[in-house]
Amino acid sequence: MRYVGDGFAIALRRWPTLVPLTGMIAVACVVLSLILSNALVEVAGLRGARLLHERRAVAFSAYYQHGAASRVGDDTVRYLAEMIDRRAAYTAVLGDMLGPGELDFPAWPEAIVLFGDAVSDLFPELQPGEPTPLPFALRGARFAGQNADALNLAGERVPIVGTLPPGATFFDMGRGVISLDHRIVIRAPVRMLPLLAPIARQEALLRAVMFAPAGEVVNAYVSGCAQGGLFLVPFPAIEYLQRHRESLPFYAMHGGAMLSLVALAFAALMASARSAMRQELGTLRVRETVGAKGLQVGLRIGGFLAAVVLVPVAFLSLFALASAQVVPGTPGAQGVPWVFSALLLACLCMWFALMRDARLQGQVGRSA
């Protein structure tokens, strides 16, 4: 332990150089993990959209009359229900669209209601192990311990048949990737669609996704909804892909810039560590003659590097904690473990390089 402390002291004595460098590495690492997290979410969204594009899916962008909920006729709701029955479409009620009387569940998490068997093909995680009759519910991974076995939706009892794997997601072309860890997923039969309150019904209409629909089908649906005051603009999945692909260069460029800064800061750090070790080598060598072993030199270098990465690691952990608290349930600090591992790997490389350096110098010193 004493040797590690020695390494710490070597680093602390050089704080005017090391603090700015580790500060830079810290900031760059936090920004990098932020960029990486967002890029990972974006890529997951693109993957979801590609899956829908392969089925030539069409989704809708919604414009509502402000104030009141739309009043779309029952025939349009039935039109969608028939398509869902034929597996030519599916739909979802996302977010807090269910009224207080509609859903009762002890913990009251955000619920997602999904209509359509096509969901099982697109999101295999949302299918319980054995075939289960609809309706049923799956709780998010964060509610794994909860022992409630059923909930009520629109007056109907829905058994909770299982727990989703951690990290399960749903993808919607309007809302993007939705983490299901903090949510409860209800798979409901189409016959329950008309039973929903107007707001939830409107949500089900506008989240509809149709597979390779004929032009007339889309037109009839759009006209039916528009008559009820819900203006839906259809768009194919390829449009989502095109728009969101444009954000990838942003992540690439900024990620590249942060990596460059980290590389430069590490180079400067490595150079100052070398010069620090060289200056301290006198003391180290004296100790070596009185019995200091390679291991002890290694521990000192380890202590030095630990002091150097302490700041970045603290920053990263704070960032991970903060993002977990601010936005529970959204994919937040996914990038942190990656950046963290890369940082440790870089330190390991530096440790080996410095050890080799010390050994070489030790030999030079002895032969001189």
Place this chain on the structure above:
Amino acid sequence: MLRNQRLRMNLRLAFGGFFIGILTASLVWSFQGVRESREQAALGMPGGVTVLYTFEGPWVIAAADAAAAREELKTYVRERSLALVISSTGDGRPEILVHDPHGLVSWFPRVAPEDLNSAVSEVYLLKGTYSERRWSESAATPLLPSGVVVAGVISIPPDAGLLLDRVQYARRVGREPLPPGRYAVNTTDETQVRHVLSLLRRMGLAIAGRFEAPPPTVGNVILEGSVAFALVVLLSGHGCIALYWSLYLRERAGEFGAGGRRARLRGLVREYLVGGLPGLAAGAVLGVFLAGLMVAVVGRAPLSAGNLQMLAGVAVAAVISVMATWSTTLYVGSAPGAAGR
């Protein structure tokens, strides 16, 4: 200097130049991005633009009061030679409302002054939208209000199209109540914006957010957060590389020892600056072009001649800046007394 040593020095210089090249490219790229987003926000209006995001306020406003405020707003915009573009953000129909008495909005058909206060029944479909396709196929327009006439098809600038999401048509502001949404007015003057805000409140609209896009000149784009951050990152990069190089020079400090200052400087310039030029230039140019290539590959957009020209410009800037840093490091490192530190 030995050949081997020169090669090693050039490798170190190329290492620094490479990453500084990437950072320089990223700064220029952020700068371009901000400029483009400013131009997008302007929706084809000249000068700086203020964007106000509004929603229906919780207070109750009598229809007559709201109408009076609306007419006042229209008059104000006309008198100050401004233009107002209102686009839906999900509330109301997928439409854009334009009040442009002086013909400032390039893509919107100019209106005769006597028509400005008439009731509006004409709409212009936006090219490439669902409604335009459906109208040209079957004259059906389910997303348009009943009783309007399609007066034609117009194109909006492609950048603005992305911002406007899936808006289907544009029309003039008439005598109907104005919906909540995105209000863009081409002024950044605080008094004018405040006056517009008070009129919007009197119309029953609450403000959800405000975004200012001053004209994209070099001076005010640099102040934008992302560009300022990229600049700080670039400067930090220069700081790191200067430290890295100066520690390398300290190892070789003995070499600058002999001779008078003038002779020493001359030797330094020849040995280190000219001798290091290949490494610096190759590194910086490689960094800039690699960054450009990465953006092109990730964005699946081939590099155009314009892109290449810009990259070349950025590469020159990067080479000059790393040379400046290297010369400064050399100068400071060779100063009398530096070797002993």
